[in-house]
Amino acid sequence: MSSIGTGYDLAASTFSPDGRIFQIEYAQKAVDNSETMIALRGKNGVVCAVEKAIPSKLYQENSKPRMMTAAEHLGLGLAGVYPDCRAIRDYAVEEGLKYLRDYRCPIPDKKLAATLAEYVHMFTLGISRPFGCSVFVNSWDKKDGGKIFLIEPSGLSYEYRAWAVGKNRQAAKAEIEKLKLDELEMDQLVKEAVRIIMAIRDEGKDKNVTIEMSWVGENTKGNAELVPNATIDAAEEWARRALDEDDLDD
Amino acid sequence: MDTMHESLVKAVPALGHYPQEPISTGTTLIAMEFDGGVVVGTDSRTSAGSFISSRVTNKITPVTDHLVVCRSGNAADTQTIADVVKYQIEAYTMLEAEKVSIYRATQIFRQFLYNYRDQLSASVLVAGWDENEGGQLYALPIGGFVTRQRSTASGSGSTFVTGYLDKNWKPNMTKEECVKVVKEAVGLATFRDGSSGGVIRIGVIDKNGTDIKLYRPDGNDFPKFVAPTPHPSWPAHVEAKNQ
Amino acid sequence: MTATESQQGVLKMELDKGGAFSFDNCFRNMAMCRMGAAPPRLTSTGTTIVAASYNGGLVMGADSRATAGNIIADKHCEKVHKLTESIYACGAGTAADLDQVTKMLSSNLRLMELNTGKKARVITAMRQAKQHLFDYQGYIGAYLLIGGVDPTGPHLYECTANGTTMHKEFAAQGSGSYAAISVLERDFKVGMDEAQAKALVQRALHAGMSGDNASGNSLNLVIIRPEKTIFEGPIVPDFCKKPEPIDLEYKFKPGSTAVLKRKEIKYEIVESMDIH
Numbered sequence: 114m115s116s117i118g119t120g121y122d123l124a125a126s127t128f129s130p131d132g133r134i135f136q137i138e139y140a141q142k143a144v145d146n147s148e149t150m151i152a153l154r155g156k157n158g159v160v161c162a163v164e165k166a167i168p169s170k171l172y173q174e175n176s177k178p179r180m181m182t183a184a185e186h187l188g189l190g191l192a193g194v195y196p197d198c199r200a201i202r203d204y205a206v207e208e209g210l211k212y213l214r215d216y217r218c219p220i221p222d223k224k225l226a227a228t229l230a231e232y233v234h235m236f237t238l239g240i241s242r243p244f245g246c247s248v249f250v251n252s253w254d255k256k257d258g259g260k261i262f263l264i265e266p267s268g269l270s271y272e273y274r275a276w277a278v279g280k281n282r283q284a285a286k287a288e289i290e291k292l293k294l295d296e297l298e299m300d301q302l303v304k305e306a307v308r309i310i311m312a313i314r315d316e317g318k319d320k321n322v323t324i325e326m327s328w329v330g331e332n333t334k335g336n337a338e339l340v341p342n343a344t345i346d347a348a349e350e351w352a353r354r355a356l357d358e359d360d361l362d363d
Numbered sequence: 364m365d366t367m368h369e370s371l372v373k374a375v376p377a378l379g380h381y382p383q384e385p386i387s388t389g390t391t392l393i394a395m396e397f398d399g400g401v402v403v404g405t406d407s408r409t410s411a412g413s414f415i416s417s418r419v420t421n422k423i424t425p426v427t428d429h430l431v432v433c434r435s436g437n438a439a440d441t442q443t444i445a446d447v448v449k450y451q452i453e454a455y456t457m458l459e460a461e462k463v464s465i466y467r468a469t470q471i472f473r474q475f476l477y478n479y480r481d482q483l484s485a486s487v488l489v490a491g492w493d494e495n496e497g498g499q500l501y502a503l504p505i506g507g508f509v510t511r512q513r514s515t516a517s518g519s520g521s522t523f524v525t526g527y528l529d530k531n532w533k534p535n536m537t538k539e540e541c542v543k544v545v546k547e548a549v550g551l552a553t554f555r556d557g558s559s560g561g562v563i564r565i566g567v568i569d570k571n572g573t574d575i576k577l578y579r580p581d582g583n584d585f586p587k588f589v590a591p592t593p594h595p596s597w598p599a600h601v602e603a604k605n606q
Numbered sequence: 607m608t609a610t611e612s613q614q615g616v617l618k619m620e621l622d623k624g625g626a627f628s629f630d631n632c633f634r635n636m637a638m639c640r641m642g643a644a645p646p647r648l649t650s651t652g653t654t655i656v657a658a659s660y661n662g663g664l665v666m667g668a669d670s671r672a673t674a675g676n677i678i679a680d681k682h683c684e685k686v687h688k689l690t691e692s693i694y695a696c697g698a699g700t701a702a703d704l705d706q707v708t709k710m711l712s713s714n715l716r717l718m719e720l721n722t723g724k725k726a727r728v729i730t731a732m733r734q735a736k737q738h739l740f741d742y743q744g745y746i747g748a749y750l751l752i753g754g755v756d757p758t759g760p761h762l763y764e765c766t767a768n769g770t771t772m773h774k775e776f777a778a779q780g781s782g783s784y785a786a787i788s789v790l791e792r793d794f795k796v797g798m799d800e801a802q803a804k805a806l807v808q809r810a811l812h813a814g815m816s817g818d819n820a821s822g823n824s825l826n827l828v829i830i831r832p833e834k835t836i837f838e839g840p841i842v843p844d845f846c847k848k849p850e851p852i853d854l855e856y857k858f859k860p861g862s863t864a865v866l867k868r869k870e871i872k873y874e875i876v877e878s879m880d881i882h
Contacts (some may be wrong), residue, residue: 215474217470256495397656414784416764416772417774437768438768439740439766439769442736588811
C-alpha cells in the first residue's frame, strides 16, 4: 500500500487518486487476519467450520459463537471483528422476521444475502466506518440443494460452492480444491472440514484451540444447527489419523 | 356492506356535496381449483344504489399473465387495490429478477387490505397458477384474512349457491367439470340475487396463461333455469271468467 | 417563549402550509347544519351530460344550466371542458370542483405532451382523474365523462367522484342521466356514423333537459374525429325557447267593451308652477 499516509485512508468518504478506498481495504484486512473459516457444499448439505483460539480457561464454553442463525433455515458464519458480526446478525434476524411478517414465508437465502450486502454496502459510502467482518449465509432445501453466499466488507456478495476466509484461507482453499465436493455425504463433509481446519493450523499454537461448526442439510431437515461436540470430536479423531497417515506417506 | 363514514353518506348542500350512492359490485364470484389451474366465474353487474351503472363490467382483473383478482365491494377501492398491487408485483418481479409466486402475491394483497382495513370496503379472490404450486385460489374477505380454498363463492350472490357448490364439488375435478359447475353456479346466483346479473364471465388460469370467456344471456351456452310457473294471480272465481 | 421557540413556531407554520385542502370548515358546516343553521346556497351543476362513440370518433354533449337550489344561477354555463385538442371532459357535480379538476387535468396533459412530444392519451387523462379523485375519497365532487381520440383510437370513460372508472361505448351522467340513458340504451348501435351518433346524443340530451328540472336552457356538443374536433353550440332546442308561443291573441278591437255609464268631473286650478 504505497499510498498509505497520504491522507486518503482516513475515511471511506474519499477515493484515493488511483481509485481505491483504503478504509474498505483495511476492513477486509480485519477479516483476513481473523481465524480461518471455511464453508463447504456437499451432496446434500452445507457445513461451515471455524477454528477458534480460546484465550483463557475462564471463558464459558462457546462464549463467543461465530456460527449463528438468521432464521431457522439460514445459517450464518461470521468472521472478523466480533461486535460487527453481532450487529450484522441482529440486522439479518430483523430482516428475516420482517419478511416473515410481510409475506408469511421464510426469507429466501438469495434475498437475505442481497439485503445484507446492500446493508453492508451502505457503510462503505463514507457516512460511517465499514464493517470489519465477512458473513457466510448457508442454506439447504430440497428443491435447490445447498447454497453458500459470502458478503464481504465492501458489500460484495457472491455465491460459492466452497470458500474460505481468514488467516490461512489460501492454504484452506488449496485443500478444498482437492475434494470432490459434489460427491460428499454430510458425515464425510464434516470430517473433511475438520481435517482441513486441522491441516492448516499454525504449528505450535494449537494448545487452546477448538473447532466450531454448523451444518444445514437433509440430515437437519433444512434447519441450520450447530454440529454436536461429539460429532466434531469423532471427526477430529478421524482427521488426526488421516493427517498422520499423510505424514507417514511423505 | 356499507362502511362509508356517516358524514360521507349525508348530503351537505352548503358544500354542493351530494354524494352518489357508493358504486359497488354487489357481486357473484365463484372459483374452483382443479389439477393444474383455477377456474373463476363472475357476473357483470355494477350498481350505485338501485341503479345499474354498468351491466358489462369485467370483475376479473388480470394482474400478471398467470394471476387474476376477482373484485367485490366498493368499486373505487377494489380498482385502486388492483392497480397498486399490480404495480408492486411488477416492481418485485423486476427487482428480484424472478416471478412472484401466487402465495406471495396474495400476501401483498393481504398487507394492503389489512393496513387499510378501516378505510377500505373490499373483498377479493386471488386466483393464479405458478410453476411450484400449480393452480391456487385464495379468498380475502374484508379486513385482510387469507384462506386457501378448493372451491369458494363470495359476494352477495354467494349465499344462493353455497349449497349447490357443496353438492357438486368433488375431489380431482377436471377443468371442464369445474367450468361447468362454476358457470352453472354464477347463473343460479344471478337468477336469484338482485345485485348480480348481466353476462357471465369465466376465466381459466393454468400453465398456458389466462383465458377469459364471456357468455351472454341470449346465447345458447348461458345456463337456463325453469322457474316454477306461478299460480293465477286472480281468485278462482275471477280467473274462471277470464277464460 | 424564547427566540428559538418562536422561530420553530414560524418554521412549523411554514411546513404546515404544505397541505392541499383544509377540510376544517366542512366539519364545522356539517355541525352547523345539524344545529339547524340555514346553509348558504352553492352553485351545483344539476346536469345532463351524454357521450357516445361511433365508427371512428366520439360525440359528447352537455346542457348549460347551473342551479343554486331552485334558482337557475347560469343559463349558459360551459360543462364541456377541453383537456387537449382531442380529449374532452363533460362534468357533473360540484361546479367549482369540476373547474379545478379539469383545469388541473388539461395543464398536466399539456405538460406531458410537451415533455414527450406525443399526443396525450385518453387513458392517461382517466388515470390522472381517478387517482386524484380517489385520493380525496369523494370529497371532490366531480363526476366526469372523459372522452377523445388518440393514436389508439376513440375512447370513452366514466369517472365518479369516488374514483371508480368504467370504459363505455356510451354514457350519461348527472341528474338528467336517467332520462338520457334510456334513450341511449334504446337507440345506441355499434358502428353508427357521425350524423347518427350526433342525433342520438342530441336526443338523449333533450330527454334529460325536458325531464329534469336541473337541466335545460341550451346544449353544447363536441364531435371528436381522428383528424379534427368540432365544437357546436350553444344550440337551443325548441322546447327551451322563451317566451313559449302564445296560443291566443289577447288584443281587443276598440269598442269591444260596451259603455254603460258616463260621468264628467270638473276641476279648477288652485296653484301652478312653471317647468323649464
